[in-house]
Amino acid sequence: MPHEGSLLQAAVVFLFAAVLAVPLAKRLQLGSVLGYLFAGVIIGPSVLGLIGNPESVSHISELGVVLLLFIIGLELSPKRLWVMRKAVFGVGMLQVLLCGVVIGGIALLAFDQPLNTAIVLGLGLALSSTAFGLQSLAERKELNSPHGRTAFAILLFQDIAAIPLIALVPVLAGANQDLAPGASLTHALEVVGSIAIVVIGGRYLLRPVFRIVARTKIQEVSTATALLVVIGTAWLMELVGVSMALGAFLAGLLLADSEYRHELEAQIEPFKGLLLGLFFISVGMGANLSLLLSAPVTVLGLTLLLIALKLPLLMFIGRMAAGLERQSAFQLGLVLAAGGEFAFVVFKLGSSNGLFEPRVYDILVLTITLSMAMTPLLFMAVARWIKPRPKAASPVPEEYSEIHSDNPRVVIAGMGRMGQIVARILRAQQIPFVALDMSVETIEFTRSFGNVPVFYGDPLRPEILRAARVQDAEFFVIATDDPDTNIKTAELVRKLYPHMKIIARARNRQHVHRLIDVGAHAVRETFHSSLEMGRQTLLGLGLSESQAQARIQRFKCHDEAVLAEQHKVYDDAAKVLQTAREARKELEQLFETDRLEEQAALKP
The missing domain is CATH 3.40.50.720 (NAD(P)-binding Rossmann-like Domain)
Known part of the structure; x- marks a missing residue:
């Protein structure tokens, strides 16, 4: 039973670390992703060593990325993309290509990396953190601001671009391998055939299957079917040597306009959250913290270089392509300058395919992690400098x-x-x-x-x-x-x-x-609508129309009287609490009196 005991112990360690680290990181306004990463660092071999072999959970944790890409596919309905086509495929594509070319060119020329490695480095580091970006915008209530809408469009394109990039990594890694032309052609046909199976099956089989399962009205069968679709398509892609994530994304995309989309999303979301958290924990466990001591200049220098490259490029794109003002373009750069969670996926895949040496991969993981950690700190540092301006006169029609x-x-x-x-x-x-x-x-x-x-x-x-x-x-x-x-x-x-x-x-x-x-x-x-909901509930529980109406009227008058009484002491929390407790007891007594009076009236 040692294996079972070690598995249970690992589960307890993972859950305990997440429960402690993630709320703390959120409290410090660092975001849940950094919380998971820090949790992995703490329990990993570099610090406490509670989990000695990070690779033991890597295969399970990769399912989190698979489920994430399925959810992204579900959300990318063709109608939504068409409405945002200019911002997503115009500004978003420009950002990925421009940042990818600049960063990849520096990796190729300044750091003497091979061409295929430089391509993966450039495009991987061009991606930003969707979780970090949207969270920081939501916390500052800037999602509907000009730079917020532009950031959302760019992040949406990055999520789309991550799919072919993940699929491209094994192909680029195979550039150094001597493959026979026939073998390459066979592999390409296998890939195309698998994608065709997923597309045709998703279009003509998935909806009837979900319709049959939905009629059973058994929740666990419906959940199992959703997981089967995701994991099954991922497994099929892996069989032919393509990223599992591509299959999951295709499955989600095919179901984006399905009437079962929201149900699927609700069923997959809990598994996605836990397994994605496990993925970030595993990345943190694999982080080589000794590099911060042995090569601090390299790690910190690359972190600052990444932000120093992406920030002005993003400002340029915001000004030229999105038409943002200088301050909005700067805020756009702050939101998207750091590395992103998909870079972990891309670089981990690249490392396993031999594109990066272990030391290079360790440096990349630390660089991305530090850049993400610096994002909230940068926001705090410039908060005093960037003061909210009155909204510029937007193009409001004269009428x-x-x-x-x-x-x-x-x-x-x-x-x-x-x-x-x-x-x-x-x-x-x-x-x-x-x-x-x-x-x-x-x-x-x-x-x-x-x-x-x-x-x-x-x-x-x-x-x-x-x-x-x-x-x-x-x-x-x-x-x-x-x-x-x-x-x-x-x-x-x-x-x-x-x-x-x-x-x-x-x-x-x-x-x-x-x-x-x-x-x-x-x-x-919400007061009056809540009263009506309460009245409908009382009717459903057997009270007559007059009884229910009397109870609701009694509650309404009593609550309004209590509110008027609390207004005298509303700045004293202790007195307000005391008033509320006394009012609750008084209301119970009033209802009991009403009930007794009704019973007495019914007696002959």
Whole structure:
């Protein structure tokens, strides 16, 4: 039983290291990928030596990459790619090729690497970290900024480009091998035949199979089928000497427009997350930390060289190809300057195929890891230098920005879900109103339903409020989905128009208290829908319509009374908690009293 014991021990070590290291890395704003890498370094031979043989888990961990590429294939629907075709295949391709040529050329000329190795080095280091890039943009709420959209398009193309690159590595590695022309032709036919089997089978067999499995309504069979498709196509590709990842990607791509896409993604996602984490842990375990002591200048120098090469190239691409301003182009460079997770996959494959010497591979792994670790540090370092600028005047159609209003009785700020419903009610009642929004897409969508008086404008600008003739209105409805914007807008409107009646959207109870402080009537965005859900649940549990309605009304009145009481002490967390506990007991007693009264009324 020693093998079973060692396997269980390894599983415990991996899970324990991940549970400790990943949350810590996220807390330090370093990202989950670095957390996994650091966990692997700690438990690997270089530090604690809890896992003596990193290669023992490499084959299992590679399944994480296979599942990741299947998910990427699922998400790359042809319709989505067509909409983003210019940014993805224009800017994205330019970035990969330009960075690949420059980095590969330096590897060839300055570091005297063979041509095939230089190609893999250049294209591998041209890739950036999707996990790091999207995470850093999301944390800074910059996904919809100009550089955020450009970064997303480039990362999307990099994910696509990684597939042929992974498939190309064994071919480039075979350039040094003396293969007979007949053998090469046979191998090429095997590859083409396997891809044809995957494409034809995926198009004509997979959907009927999933339809049959779905009818069984057995979750574990559906999950097993999804794993069979992914691992089966990966295995078929490996049989003919092509990367497993290519087969998984093709399978995902063929199912991208399938009605089972979301179900497949949900079933594969947990396995993908765990196995991909295991892959990064195995990479960290294989990291040769002794190089930091024996050759610190080489490792640190190459890390700085990678960032120093990619950052200006990305800025150039952002300025010339994407039309970004200087500051946005610099932020684009910061997001994408580091190496990426696919580089680990490419270089590990290249090392196993003899393209890199072990020392070169170790240096590359450390270089990419350090460049990824430097990314959040670079953001922190330049945070004070890069200050948010007011948004430049985007190409807003003139008819959207010129506000025409004839004595509106209501002004609505924000035409999202809540704002649109308010506008529809007012329009049905033929009550004149004016709506403001900062999204051109939202304005276009709203105006497509008819001549809706919605205009482009920031409600935090006094001149916009004057143009909307707020002074003539009776109500100002604040319906944006940003709590801070709602509070600032309410403060400004109250300051400029003291007698205005303000109705504002509130995110939570604390938000309600702050809106009340500035004289607005706060409406909790999920409160009334939650009450209706509770009423429907009570009806389903056997209560009569009148009983359910009475319970909900009792809860509503009690909660509003508690909220008003908590407003007096909302800045004291201990008193708020005490009030909530007392209110819970009081509500239980009220419900019990109602129940007893109903029982008494039923008795003859």
